[in-house]
Amino acid sequence: MRESELLAHIYARSAGAMPPGVLVGPGDDAAVVEFGGRRVIATVDQLVEGRHYDPESTPVDLIARKAIARSVSDIAAMGGRPTCALAAASLPADCRFADDLFDSMARWAQHWTCPLVGGDIATTAGPVVLSVTALGEPHAVRGPVLRSGARAGDGVYVTGALGGSLASGRHLTFEPRLAVAAALCGALGGRLRAMIDLSDGHGRDAGRVAVASGVRIALDAASLPLHDGVTDWRSAAADGEDYELLFTAEGAAPGNVAGVTITRIGVVLEGRGCVVRTPDGAEIDAGDLGWDHGAS
């Protein structure tokens, strides 16, 4: 079973048992929990050596950067502002870069106004595993933007450009879309309906929005904004790790927000499922696109 499916399966059973203070439980980009009336966004993500980065070629600073950026990107996907982070590291006993790694994680965490306030180190025989929990606050006016808010008639939009993340090294240097998310919350308010960050390919991740919202999403492959050098929209989907935002909005969205291009790539319909309309007119199930660690 795929990791993400396993996790969804596990959480589906526990979702009904959440107490009232848990406003958003497992299954979105992050949870939202109330602390005496204040809403706190919380998310955890892992970075695994050999899986999410190549240990031979990746500088320690970029390992640290990606570990922090992945969790910060989840905060952005809720339209939130990061507050702090905690990092747990499993490291080989002979690891020489623990010191540099935590230094770099602390620096990148500060960079995204998300100071590292706690951590843990354990030595293991296994690969390096960095687990980063990020906390944040939702946009003061818009509130947290969930995966479940898409409605028939919304447009589907994506920030920036997609594809070639692994080959280009962008998966190590992407900028979490905090500024864009905040600007979208401010500009669109309640018209900003649903949002997710793209880690597993736009087709698969749009499919998650469709499932969470109980709608059908139709994406138009020809309209996908691709990075220079990326010519095949399928490979862009297969690579994943874009960490751009995909969102749905009622009515028009601006073409540029916080210096980042916004492109309309599809539409939300009544029904279920997520399809990609290919340039030759076929419809492909988005579940057959994209990328999932642990896929068998």
Add this chain to the structure above:
Amino acid sequence: MRESELLAHIYARSAGAMPPGVLVGPGDDAAVVEFGGRRVIATVDQLVEGRHYDPESTPVDLIARKAIARSVSDIAAMGGRPTCALAAASLPADCRFADDLFDSMARWAQHWTCPLVGGDIATTAGPVVLSVTALGEPHAVRGPVLRSGARAGDGVYVTGALGGSLASGRHLTFEPRLAVAAALCGALGGRLRAMIDLSDGHGRDAGRVAVASGVRIALDAASLPLHDGVTDWRSAAADGEDYELLFTAEGAAPGNVAGVTITRIGVVLEGRGCVVRTPDGAEIDAGDLGWDHGAS
């Protein structure tokens, strides 16, 4: 270098850089961060297969229990009440108990009113590593109880009994001292000066309070409350993993709180360091006692 020393070393450098909203940064049992005036306690801890439990003999439910309980114990050590938790798991690709493991973690988290609101699974070639972040709120009146509050003249106290945790299996079944901590906050208020949970042996952990508070602590070995079957106070220190609370208080503390015995085991003095006075009158540096994973 020992793991805990490495972490302390790493965090010592970053401690000065914390923004004003971070009331307690790295280095205590947990961090305390302000969210619009509400204080949130946050901590992360890891449970590693073969290190913190024996994979051959430990039921999945007790692996899950210990993973949650360790982080909940950190919340208790701040005098806090848990609010929610997030769990990240690194599991072997052929792991058959992921489902049961997350089920059990969710159940134990609920048990300690700390619902699992988020998670992540990654398959690796390495050992099972469970990383649990727990969030909580400090006691409404007393506020968070730090390691740094001990003052000369305080008594040093411990909850429950110590020793034999590994041999007895108590390290898998201990009860995080949430109720005791809350009752101590209520009963002692500002007289409850400093607190820590005992994971690495009372000597080593008391030493951490001494360092954080800038005081000297003298423990009396003869007064240590030992579990039935534990006859040697040194072995009690060496085992660690008691997860009882050690605290300092101005004036007398009650002998029993929330059904748990409280024992006075030492005194806080002017100066630096932490010593254990042995039954034969010698003074041993507490740094030479106790247990630290990764000690060389």
